[in-house]
Amino acid sequence: MTTDLDDLQEEHVLSTVDLEGPDRFTQDGLGWTPWLAPLPVEEFEDRHWAGVVERDRAKMPYFALLAREPEILAARTLTDFDIFQNPDGGLPFAERELSAAAASRVNGCVFCASVHASAATRLSGREADVQELLDHGTSAAVDERWDALIETARALTVTPSEFSAAHIDRLHALGLTDLDIADVIAGAAFFNWANRLMLSLGEPTIPRRRRA
Structure with missing residues (x-):
């Protein structure tokens, strides 16, 4: 199911004037603020939980935003895990x-x-x-x-x-x-x-x- 972007555009979460961003590349932990509203966790259904793969990832704004298209997110996440966490050689x-x-x-x-x-x-x-x-x-x-x-x-x-x-x-x-x-x-x-x-x-x- 495709998300209606016109609806999302009405849900901007923060103006950029409210943000303080890093001024250099760093190894320090950073936050990330979306320009569109993530899917609230209370609105997650089974397909959204399947999309994030690991439930704790729903707490991260980036993955909660991508969860609006959960089937695509699931494919993205499983590809990520296979590249970076597969212990079978390489x-x-x-x-x-x-x-x-x-x-x-x-x-x-x-x-x-x-x-x-x-x-x-x-x-x-x-x-x-x-x-x-x-x-x-x-x-x-x-x-x-x-x-x-x-x-x-x-x-x-x-x-x-x-x-x-x-x-x-x-x-x-x-x-x-x-x-x-x-x-x-x-x-x-x-x-x-x-x-x-x-x-x-x-x-x-x-x-x-x-x-x-």
């Missing part, structure tokens, strides 16, 4: 998160970059290296392997046609398998789409508890 989780963080850095999605950068730090223990990506973009030099992963994500993000066999050869030379490389591609490709969706629906905010 790239280490930290580097899957790095690929997503690099794509988000190129696209300018500060919220997504913060989520995936902090996850890359948590899973790798390499906070300074992850922060280098956030501070200096995809041209930042970290080490040979991470530089190759970041460059692959950058090329896919700028335009898929910039990604070439040379990127695959570089990753193979560093010992990555075809399955590893598929995870790099999936992480960047998924967040190319996810960034654009999030950027069109709302904006990141600094949680009130952290405001000066």
Whole structure:
């Protein structure tokens, strides 16, 4: 069932003048404020709970907003989980998160970059290296392997046609398998789409508890 956008447009939740957003890329936790009203939890039916997959996600404004189209949200969520949480071989989780963080850095999605950068730090223990990506973009030099992963994500993000066999050869030379490389591609490709969706629906905010 398609949501009537004319109805939603009458339900703007906050004017941007009421928001305080981040002024830089960060690994700190951020809030996110939608420009359209999320679906209230009390209005969730079985199909909406199926859409968020995990019930706690209904508390997050982004997923509560996407729950207005629950079947699409379910497909999105299950794809997300399979790329970033599937333990059946493939790239280490930290580097899957790095690929997503690099794509988000190129696209300018500060919220997504913060989520995936902090996850890359948590899973790798390499906070300074992850922060280098956030501070200096995809041209930042970290080490040979991470530089190759970041460059692959950058090329896919700028335009898929910039990604070439040379990127695959570089990753193979560093010992990555075809399955590893598929995870790099999936992480960047998924967040190319996810960034654009999030950027069109709302904006990141600094949680009130952290405001000066």
